[in-house]
Every structure is written in C-alpha cells, then in structure tokens.
Amino acid sequence: MTGAPSGEELKACCAAAYSSDVVALLLGDSYHPGGTALTRRLADGLGLTPGARVLDVASGRGTTALLLADAYRCDVDGLDYAPANTALAQGAARATGLADRARFATGDAEHLPYPDGVFDAVVCECALCTFPDKARAASEFARVLKPGGRLGITDVTADADRLPPELTGLGARIACVADARPLQQYAGILTAAGLHTRRTERHDNAMLRMIDQIEARLNLLRMTAPAGLTATGIDLAAAPAVLRAARTAVMDGVLGYGLLVAVRDEPCGPTPGPPPVTRPGEGSTGP
Numbered sequence: 601m602t603g604a605p606s607g608e609e610l611k612a613c614c615a616a617a618y619s620s621d622v623v624a625l626l627l628g629d630s631y632h633p634g635g636t637a638l639t640r641r642l643a644d645g646l647g648l649t650p651g652a653r654v655l656d657v658a659s660g661r662g663t664t665a666l667l668l669a670d671a672y673r674c675d676v677d678g679l680d681y682a683p684a685n686t687a688l689a690q691g692a693a694r695a696t697g698l699a700d701r702a703r704f705a706t707g708d709a710e711h712l713p714y715p716d717g718v719f720d721a722v723v724c725e726c727a728l729c730t731f732p733d734k735a736r737a738a739s740e741f742a743r744v745l746k747p748g749g750r751l752g753i754t755d756v757t758a759d760a761d762r763l764p765p766e767l768t769g770l771g772a773r774i775a776c777v778a779d780a781r782p783l784q785q786y787a788g789i790l791t792a793a794g795l796h797t798r799r800t801e802r803h804d805n806a807m808l809r810m811i812d813q814i815e816a817r818l819n820l821l822r823m824t825a826p827a828g829l830t831a832t833g834i835d836l837a838a839a840p841a842v843l844r845a846a847r848t849a850v851m852d853g854v855l856g857y858g859l860l861v862a863v864r865d866e867p868c869g870p871t872p873g874p875p876p877v878t879r880p881g882e883g884s885t886g887p
C-alpha cells in the first residue's frame with residue numbers, strides 16, 4: 601500500500617485485523633470496551649422487545665447479535681465486512697441453537713444489503729469509528745430503520761486534535777482510535793442523516809479496563825508464545841508505549857468510550873436538539 605490508504609483498503613485492513621485469532625485472544629468474545637454488560641445496557645436503552653427486527657452492523661464474531669437473539673428474543677441480522685467473522689458467527693448461531701433467530705451476512709456498512717424501513721432497531725458497536733465514510737453509514741442506518749426506529753451505538757470517542765503521535769497512525773485507526781470522534785460529533789453526523797440523539801453516556805472506565813486487559817494478555821503471550829505473537833505482525837517493542845499513551849489519553853479526557861441512542865424521524869415528527877452528555881449514575885436523558 602503506497603500513500604494514504606483508500607476507503608476500501610482501510611475497510612479490508614480493519615476486517616483482516618478483526619478476523620485474526622490473536623485479536624480474539626487479546627479482546628475476548630466482545631470486541632468492544634464494556635463487553636456484554638454494556639451491550640445489555642444499550643439493548644435496555646433501545647427498549648428491545650421479543651420479536652423486534654434488529655440489525656447489528658459490523659457484527660464481528662456475532663457476540664452482540666447472539667445476545668440480542670437469546671436474552672432479548674429479537675430476530676437479528678448481523679453484517680460484517682470480514683467473511684471469516686461471518687462464518688464464525690454463523691457457526692456460533694448454529695452451535696447455540698439460535699440460527700432461527702440470528703443470521704449473518706458479509707457486507708459493507710456504507711452499502712447495507714437490506715431494503716428500506718425494515719428494522720425496528722440498528723445497533724453498531726465499536727465500528728462507526730473505523731468507517732471511512734461515517735455520514736454514508738449513518739444515512740444507511742436511517743434508510744433501513746422503520747420511521748420511529750432506534751439506533752444504538754457504543755463507540756470509541758476521541759478528541760483528534762489532542763491525540764498523541766502514538767495514537768494517530770494506520771495501526772491506531774484500525775485499533776478504533778485514530779478516526780474516532782467526540783460523542784457530540786457522532787450525534788451531529790447522525791442528525792444530518794435524520795437520526796435524533798435522545799441519550800448519550802460516557803463509559804471511559806470501560807476503555808481503561810480494556811487497555812489493562814490487552815496489556816495483561818500481551819504480557820502473558822509474550823512469555824508463553826513469543827514466536828506466535830511475532831508472526832502476527834504486532835509491534836511488540838512499540839506496544840508498551842502505545843498502551844501507556846492510550847491510558848494517559850483516557851485519564852486526560854482525550855480518549856474514551858461512549859453510548860448513544862438515537863431515533864429515526866417519524867414523518868413530520870419533532871426534531872429535538874442535542875442532549876447533554878452524562879456518565880452512568882449521573883442521570884441521563886431517557887430514550
């Protein structure tokens with residue numbers, strides 16, 4: 601790859617990274633800070649009911665989609681750019697007896713392969729930050745939602761102008777950091793697509809816990825399987841500085857993790873202004 605990568609190259613790099621086994625080892629089942637506990641909080645914020653049709657965009661290995669199909673009894677479609685993730689998610693659906701309520705396909709968030717207005721809810725966890733054309737993805741979310749349908753996002757937040765150099769390269773972009781935006785900027789992108797934010801929350805501690813987990817697992821792998829780790833292309837020499845920079849950025853309020861619930865316009869519906877950002881326990885605007 602020479603020069604700045606194209607949007608398609610970025611998506612392919614991201615999909616390749618998130619379908620590698622070493623990423624699965626470092627991140628665990630959920631590929632996002634906060635894990636399934638935060639996914640449940642998001643699902644509760646969306647008011648999901650049994651039988652609701654839900655689309656999980658960038659579904660990874662299927663953890664979120666399978667949770668929604670199992671615990672919330674939703675009818676879920678998962679879509680991911682990486683064919684290997686789609687295959688693993690399909691296998692997990694079959695293995696857990698959920699294949700009748702959760703199906704998976706390979707495709708692009710910026711060109712969703714679904715008709716207009718079919719989903720009661722769309723969820724997207726830890727992935728909008730990586731999409732090269734966020735406005736295009738947001739308008740696709742709005743297009744496939746029914747009028748009044750809800751969008752739930754959890755994602756990395758970042759103040760791009762204050763990110764240190766360790767967190768700005770291609771690797772940092774694939775690691776969900778370099779092109780992440782502040783919560784209010786995500787809300788602005790969604791508003792332009794007809795999706796009105798009703799609730800935002802900050803979960804920066806979940807980001808710190810994920811950094812700790814990655815560091816601990818990297819150290820363990822370094823001791824137990826150094827050759828395997830080197831073969832993955834992870835720059836082991838740079839990893840401590842990158843993790844230190846990420847931790848400092850969270851403590852300084854430059855990097856974090858957020859949750860956002862938005863509603864698609866009803867025809868002629870009201871257009872509320874942006875809500876305040878809250879932290880859990882401080883109260884939040886209800887969906």
Ligand SMILES: C[S@@+](CC[C@H](N)C(=O)[O-])C[C@H]1O[C@@H](n2cnc3c(N)ncnc32)[C@H](O)[C@@H]1O
Pocket residue numbers: 611614615616618619629630631632657658659660661663664679680681682685707708709710724725726727730731776
């Ligand atoms: C950090 S992982 C999050 C996976 C999952 N949502 C979760 O939270 O466990 C990001 C995922 O986005 C997928 N992805 C990246 N670009 C995509 C795109 N343009 N369309 C669909 N999926 C994409 C990757 O393949 C990867 O599975």
